[in-house]
Amino acid sequence: MKAETKRQRLTAVLVLLSTLVGIGACVPGQEPPPPPSQRLDVVVNIFPLRWLADRIGGDLVTVRTIEAEPHEEGHGAADDPLSEPDRELIRRADANLFAGNMSADLRATLEQWRRADPNARLYDISELNRLDLRPGPAELADDLVADRLDPHFWMDPQRMVVAADWVTTQLFSAVTLDEALKTNPDKYKTELEKRHGDVVIELQELDHDLNAALPEECRGRWIVPEHPAFMYLAMRYGLQQFAVSGLWSEDLPVQVRRQREKDLAKLFQADPRPAFFYTIDKDLSDEDRNQLSRLASEYGMTPGVLDSLEEEPAITGPDGKTITGYPDAMRANARNIAREFRCD
Missing domain, CATH: 3.40.50.1980 (Nitrogenase molybdenum iron protein domain)
Known part of the structure; x- marks a missing residue:
């Protein structure tokens, strides 16, 4: 009899607790989210x-x-x-x-x-x-x-x-x-x-931060990314993009390739010099990646990294951990550009 009474009391306590939890889950005056x-x-x-x-x-x-x-x-x-x-x-x-x-x-x-x-x-x-x-x-x-x-x-x-x-x-x-x-x-x-x-507030704060990270006093203004996905970033913050994607494609006429290589060489003769960037994009071929590495080494440079963000971010933060949100991924892109340009 005593054991049964204990079970009944325990059951009553559990029911009371579950009721209190259910009440606590609802904020007064606020409807719960739809199922x-x-x-x-x-x-x-x-x-x-x-x-x-x-x-x-x-x-x-x-x-x-x-x-x-x-x-x-x-x-x-x-x-x-x-x-x-x-x-x-x-x-x-x-x-x-x-x-x-x-x-x-x-x-x-x-x-x-x-x-x-x-x-x-x-x-x-x-x-x-x-x-x-x-x-x-x-x-x-x-x-x-x-x-x-x-x-x-x-x-x-x-x-x-x-x-x-x-x-x-x-x-x-x-x-x-x-x-x-x-x-x-x-x-x-x-x-x-x-x-x-x-x-909107979050995006306006991001815009402010990117402006601060990429001031006009930056050492360089030309970015040379592997994939030409950064035109709007360049336009917004006073940069210019010279993409090398497709530069070694068999579909590209030889004369066009040679002219673009000459244009790129001319950019690197100017001061300040442009900055190379690998793009975190698994769709890019190893052949293009190798060609970009070769080209960068000709100018004594090691490419930085940018993320086009078409897919989940793969770029990392200062702590080395992969970033998950759009604003922080864009800040990481700006930091990497600033590092290559030696911005203050």
Whole structure:
């Protein structure tokens, strides 16, 4: 009898504790986040859009990235750029937020999908005029979007502010189309606008920090990256980019290659000299990497490192640990440029 009484008391205590925990989990005056079954499924193709959707959407979204890599042709069966898991993600998503830097096959597949299905929720930020995309270097080749524009807008924090506006608009549009969420759209609009404001402040602080890290007094102003993804970074902070990507391609006419090599040699005859940079990008061939190393050694230099951030950051911070967030990854890029230019 005594053992049974103890069990009953223990059960009562556990029930009371679980009730108190449940009460403590709710903040007075604040509704709990929607359960996973009522969250928006958001699909992206690059890391910067994932960062924006996660930060602005918060508990309202579940964000996934498709497997298809930006420059990879024929990811799925029969040279289909989309694997079947990718197709399923896109079909089920409440919003597919893409940037235009993708293989020509993938871009064509998505465009065909969008034309065939009027209800397809496929949105390409590269079509947004407010981004003010500019003509990119020819070396970007298939990376260029319509009108030969450079899609790497996220290399400029001010263009990321414009992208944050766009992502917020797309997420709220998805709310109004969702049966479970559209019953209280004002609530979600307020939440999205609050987090959007926080992200804009974060991006403005990043812009301030990059300006401070790359002052006009820097020793050099020309960067020579392995991959020409840094035009908007260069434009925003008074730098200029001379990319060597494709310089040794068999498709490049010999006369064009020789002229570009002469142009590069002329840059290195000036003072201050440019700075070489490897790009953290697993898609770049070892042959290009070896050629860049050879070229840099001719000028007595060892390349630094920049991260194009199309995929999850691979660049490291001062402590040697890999960075996970967009702002810190951009600060690391700026630090590496400043180090090569011997900025104060």
